[in-house]
Amino acid sequence: MSNFSLENLQTLLGYKFSNIGLLEKAITHRSYGKDNNERLEFLGDSLLNCVVAQMLFKRFSHLNEGELSRLRSNLVNQDSLFAIANGLSLGRHLKMGVGEKKSNGHAKPSILSDAVEAVFGATFLDGGFEAISFVISKLYDPIISDVDGNIFLKKDxxxxxxxxxxxxxxxxxxxxxxxxxxxxxxxxxxxxxxxxxxxxxxxxxxxxxxxxxxxxxxxxxxxxxx
Incomplete structure (x- = not known):
């Protein structure tokens, strides 16, 4: 992975890593080896839910707990994360095994959405809660601004x-x-x-x-x- 490529990714994230190794691990799929992004994904998933919950709590003061939970669920699902991954051109940065490459793993929604969460986890470890709150808010603010409450609050x-x-x-x-x-x-x-x-x-x-x-x-x- 070239430094130029990682610089581009950091620019799109709006955050520059002090420990670039964390970002490299975040974009490493388990098919590449044992030192992969699965643990970072676990951490990033929790952080994503926390930050988005905070954003919704502040922005939608008229919604009750159940409505906020349903709205958050619709915003942090695989479809939303896949869209964010594509916006970051994350697929071109992923490191994965030969077999996964041959099966176009760089374009699979499940792999890309997991990688986004791993990047969130890496950002938190590198810069703390303030850093990850900024990154997630930057990526999700346009999405939340376009929310049609009736659509997102409707049960799937x-x-x-x-x-x-x-x-x-x-x-x-x-x-x-x-x-x-x-x-x-x-x-x-x-x-x-x-x-x-x-x-x-x-x-x-x-x-x-x-x-x-x-x-x-x-x-x-x-x-x-x-």
Whole structure:
């Protein structure tokens, strides 16, 4: 990894590392070796939740605890982190094993979102809470500023479906991956949602398993109705 490349990444983060080794570890996938970013990812996940919670608490004084939790959940999920990773061009910086490289690991949402959290963890270890609070706020402020409260506060289709079934005294739906098509960096997942007690089967698709499950749940909700 060239110093120039890391300089670019630090510029996009808005933070310059004193210990560049921490940043190098943050962009090292477990397939590269034992000295990887998994522990930093664990730390970064907690920091992300804390800082975003603080941002929401200050900005949305009219929301209650449940609404704030739901909003935070929608903001710190894989989709949001994947978008941030792409904005940082993080994929081009990742260090990973040969096998992961061949499968286009640098473009996988799960790997990129984990790496973002690892970078957050590294930033905290290097500069403390003030530094990571600044970085996360810088990256998330445009996202939170564009929040449509009604959209973000609305329960996702999987949660809504499960709660509706629970209200009817039924078991949760069962999801299975039916098919995965396309190359690793642009896959389409097809998922089947089954509700045996109501003889309901629906299918959905999306760029990730989670997205496909939500799509299938949305269709199942329409069938379940009131």
């Amino acid at each position: 289709s999987k949660t809504a479906l499960q709660e509706k079934l629970q209200g009817k005294g039924l078991n949760p739906p069962h999801y299975t991956v039916d098919k995965v098509e396309g190359f690793a960096h642009e896959q389409t997942f097809k998922v089947i949602c089954k509700i045996p007690e109501m003889n309901i089967i629906s299918s959905g698709e999306g760029p990730s398993r989670r997205a496909a499950e939500k799509d299938a749940a949305r269709l199942a909700l329409e069938i379940v109705g009131e």
